[in-house]
Amino acid sequence: MDASKLPDLLRRLKEKRPLVHHITNYVTVNDCANITLFIGAAPVMAEAKEEVADMVSLAGALVLNIGTLRREQVDSMFIAGQKANELGVPIVLDPVGAGATRYRTEVAARLLQQLQVSIIKGNAGEIGTLAGTGGVVRGVDSEGISGDPVQVCRSLADMSGAAVVMSGAADIVTDGRRTVLVENGHEMMGRISGTGCMASSLVGSFAAASDDQVENSAAALAAFGIAGERAAGKASGPYAYKAALMDEVAALTPEDLCKLARLRAL
Amino acid sequence: MDASKLPDLLRRLKEKRPLVHHITNYVTVNDCANITLFIGAAPVMAEAKEEVADMVSLAGALVLNIGTLRREQVDSMFIAGQKANELGVPIVLDPVGAGATRYRTEVAARLLQQLQVSIIKGNAGEIGTLAGTGGVVRGVDSEGISGDPVQVCRSLADMSGAAVVMSGAADIVTDGRRTVLVENGHEMMGRISGTGCMASSLVGSFAAASDDQVENSAAALAAFGIAGERAAGKASGPYAYKAALMDEVAALTPEDLCKLARLRAL
Amino acid sequence: MDASKLPDLLRRLKEKRPLVHHITNYVTVNDCANITLFIGAAPVMAEAKEEVADMVSLAGALVLNIGTLRREQVDSMFIAGQKANELGVPIVLDPVGAGATRYRTEVAARLLQQLQVSIIKGNAGEIGTLAGTGGVVRGVDSEGISGDPVQVCRSLADMSGAAVVMSGAADIVTDGRRTVLVENGHEMMGRISGTGCMASSLVGSFAAASDDQVENSAAALAAFGIAGERAAGKASGPYAYKAALMDEVAALTPEDLCKLARLRAL
Numbered sequence: 122m123d124a125s126k127l128p129d130l131l132r133r134l135k136e137k138r139p140l141v142h143h144i145t146n147y148v149t150v151n152d153c154a155n156i157t158l159f160i161g162a163a164p165v166m167a168e169a170k171e172e173v174a175d176m177v178s179l180a181g182a183l184v185l186n187i188g189t190l191r192r193e194q195v196d197s198m199f200i201a202g203q204k205a206n207e208l209g210v211p212i213v214l215d216p217v218g219a220g221a222t223r224y225r226t227e228v229a230a231r232l233l234q235q236l237q238v239s240i241i242k243g244n245a246g247e248i249g250t251l252a253g254t255g256g257v258v259r260g261v262d263s264e265g266i267s268g269d270p271v272q273v274c275r276s277l278a279d280m281s282g283a284a285v286v287m288s289g290a291a292d293i294v295t296d297g298r299r300t301v302l303v304e305n306g307h308e309m310m311g312r313i314s315g316t317g318c319m320a321s322s323l324v325g326s327f328a329a330a331s332d333d334q335v336e337n338s339a340a341a342l343a344a345f346g347i348a349g350e351r352a353a354g355k356a357s358g359p360y361a362y363k364a365a366l367m368d369e370v371a372a373l374t375p376e377d378l379c380k381l382a383r384l385r386a387l
Numbered sequence: 388m389d390a391s392k393l394p395d396l397l398r399r400l401k402e403k404r405p406l407v408h409h410i411t412n413y414v415t416v417n418d419c420a421n422i423t424l425f426i427g428a429a430p431v432m433a434e435a436k437e438e439v440a441d442m443v444s445l446a447g448a449l450v451l452n453i454g455t456l457r458r459e460q461v462d463s464m465f466i467a468g469q470k471a472n473e474l475g476v477p478i479v480l481d482p483v484g485a486g487a488t489r490y491r492t493e494v495a496a497r498l499l500q501q502l503q504v505s506i507i508k509g510n511a512g513e514i515g516t517l518a519g520t521g522g523v524v525r526g527v528d529s530e531g532i533s534g535d536p537v538q539v540c541r542s543l544a545d546m547s548g549a550a551v552v553m554s555g556a557a558d559i560v561t562d563g564r565r566t567v568l569v570e571n572g573h574e575m576m577g578r579i580s581g582t583g584c585m586a587s588s589l590v591g592s593f594a595a596a597s598d599d600q601v602e603n604s605a606a607a608l609a610a611f612g613i614a615g616e617r618a619a620g621k622a623s624g625p626y627a628y629k630a631a632l633m634d635e636v637a638a639l640t641p642e643d644l645c646k647l648a649r650l651r652a653l
Numbered sequence: 654m655d656a657s658k659l660p661d662l663l664r665r666l667k668e669k670r671p672l673v674h675h676i677t678n679y680v681t682v683n684d685c686a687n688i689t690l691f692i693g694a695a696p697v698m699a700e701a702k703e704e705v706a707d708m709v710s711l712a713g714a715l716v717l718n719i720g721t722l723r724r725e726q727v728d729s730m731f732i733a734g735q736k737a738n739e740l741g742v743p744i745v746l747d748p749v750g751a752g753a754t755r756y757r758t759e760v761a762a763r764l765l766q767q768l769q770v771s772i773i774k775g776n777a778g779e780i781g782t783l784a785g786t787g788g789v790v791r792g793v794d795s796e797g798i799s800g801d802p803v804q805v806c807r808s809l810a811d812m813s814g815a816a817v818v819m820s821g822a823a824d825i826v827t828d829g830r831r832t833v834l835v836e837n838g839h840e841m842m843g844r845i846s847g848t849g850c851m852a853s854s855l856v857g858s859f860a861a862a863s864d865d866q867v868e869n870s871a872a873a874l875a876a877f878g879i880a881g882e883r884a885a886g887k888a889s890g891p892y893a894y895k896a897a898l899m900d901e902v903a904a905l906t907p908e909d910l911c912k913l914a915r916l917r918a919l
Binding site (some may be wrong): 406408413416417420421424425429430431432433434435437438441442445446459630633634635637638 | 678679680681683684720721722723724750753754755756757791792793794844845846847889890891892893895896
Binding site (some may be wrong): 158159 | 412413414415417418454455456457458484487488489490491525526527528578579580581623624625626627629630
C-alpha cells in the first residue's frame, strides 16, 4: 500500500461519522473521547452489562482497552464483543499492561481466544507477551521484547487472525502477509500520558472506514503521527504539547494525510 | 423573566458557594469538577452507597448524570436522591444517552418516577425519549425528535413536575407554564466532548441560588453560552477552545450576565 | 534539613524512574498520571483485586487516594497495601474527604490501623479528623481544625508512625520529631480541581527517592510549590494556569529546587 490510499479513508470516516463504542480505562478516557470527535467520529463510552449489546449494535467499531480493567468491565467486554462479532462490527483490542500482571495477560489472551478481534494494538512488550515470544512490561510501559519486532507482529497476526499494530519509533502494521511501517511521529508523544490510548481510539475510528484493517490502521497511525509532528513546533512543555496535538488531529485534512504520511511496505 | 434577574442569582451562588454533589460519568468528570469550581460552587464526586446519603446532606444540589451508568452507581443515585428529597436538596438529572439503549431509557424513567427531580436537562433526543413523544439518540448524540420541541419540553415538565431544559441552538427552559429561550452559545461548543455535562454541572451550581428553577436554569445556560461566545475569538482548535471556555466561565461577572444574556420569553 | 538536600532527591528520582502504583479517584486521575510522568516517574493505575498485588510488586511506591472510594476499590487498597508492606514499598495515603462522611473517615482510619503507611498527606480538616483532634471537612475542602496545626500533625505522626503532610498556605511536614515548613506555592493552586491529588502523586514519586520520608515529602511539596509560583505569571485564567503548572513541573531541575525552595525547620 502507499499513501495515496489514505485520503479516501479519512474522507469516508468523516462522511460516515461512525459511533465508536469504547470500553476503556478511566485515566485517559476524556482524551479518547475528544480525539475520536476531532478525527470526525462519534465516541460513546458504555460498560454496563445491561446495555453494552444494545450500544455496540449502533456502533461502527468497538474499542476494548484494558488499562484499568475490573472483573465487571471484563464481563462487559465479552458481552459487547460477542454482539460485535455477530453483527460484523470490527473490534480493536488495546491490551494495556499485558505482561505486567498475570491478570492483564490472561484477560487479553482470553479476549483473543473467545472473540474475533480485527485489530490488536499495543507496545512492543504487550505484543511480545501476547505473541508468546517474550515481552517485558513494567506498569504500562514496554521494557523490551525478544526477537525481531516485525516477526513478532506477524506471528501474533497469524495466531489471532487480527491485524497487529505495534507502536514504536516506527509503527508496525501487519496482517501476517502485508506489512507496513508508519514512520510518522515525534518523541514528544512519549512524554505525555495517554498517547497509546488515543492512537487506539483513532484506530477504532478508522476501523469503520473500509474492510481493510491494515490500511485503516496505517491511516490512523499516520494521521496521529503527522499531528504529532506538526504540534512539536507549537509547544514548549509536554502539557501544552498535548493540547497542540489534539488540535492538529482536528485540523488534519485528507490532503495532509496524502502529502505527509511516511509509509514503507516491507 | 428577563436578564435583569440573572446577576443576582450569580451573586448568590458565589456567596453561598454550595457543595454540588455529583454522581456522574468518568469521561467528563474532571471538566465537571473544574467548571463547578470556576462558577463559584464547590464540587464533590461521591458514589459509594455507604456514603452518598451523608454527602448529599452537606450539599446545595445533587447532579445525577447517567453518562457511564453502572448498576451499583444507579443504586447510589436512588439512595442519594431519596435523601435529597427528604432534605429538600434540588436534584438535577442529565439523562445522557436515554433513547440510545433500553437500559438508559429505563433507568432515567425510574429515576423520574421514584424521585422528585427539580430539573431535567438533556438534548432533544433524550428529552423526546423521556417525554414519550419520540426521540432518536445515537450514543450520546441527539439525532432528532418528533413534534415541536417547546411542546415536548412542556409535556415532560407537566408529567414530571420538574423544570425541563433542552439544549440546542437555542436552549429551551420551561416548567410547563413559563418558557424561556436562551439564545447564547457558539457552535464550537458542539465540537468538544463534555459540554452537555458541563452545562448540567452549571445548572446544578445555580440550582442552589434560588427556589425558582426556571430562573436558575436560564442563568446557568446564559452564563455558559456567554462564556462560549467569548471563548470563540480566543482559540483556533477545539481543544484550545475548551480551555478558553473554562477560563471564560471563571471570569464571568454578574454584570456580564446582565449585559450579554439573550433570553426570550415565549 | 535544608534545601541543599533537595536536588539530589530529584536527581535520584529521575534516575530510578520508579513505577508509582496509584489506586485513586476518577476525577483527577489523568492529572495524577501526567504529573507523575512529568516529574520523572512512571505512573500506573490498577485496582482490580486480581492484579494489585502483582502490580505493586513492580512499584517504587503505592499511592492510596480515597477521593471516589468504592467498597471493591477499598478491598484492593488493603490487598495492595499488605503486599507493599511485605516488600517494603512505601505507601502514601491521601484521605480525601475524611471528616466529610463517616465512610471516608472509617476507611481512612482502617487503612492506617491495618497498614503501615509511610506518608499521610491531607488538608487541615482531613488531618485533624484522623488525629482525632477535630477537623471540619465539607465535600473535599477543609473548613477548619481545632488546635495548633503543627501539634495536630505531630500527634498524628506519633499515633501512626507515618510522616504527616498537611497542605496549606505553608505546608507542614513532620514525623513527630523533625518538622519542616514548606513555604512555596501560589494561591492560584487552590482555584483548580486536583492540586491536592497532584501533590500526593508527587509525594509518591519522591517516596522512592530515599528512605527519609520527611525529606522526600518536603522535596515533593517544594517542587510543586515552585512550579506553582512560576506558572502564576504565565496564565490569566485558572484552566490555563493548570496547564502552565503542569509544564513547570516538567521543566523543574534539581538546581531550581536548590535555589528556590523555601524550607523552614521548626
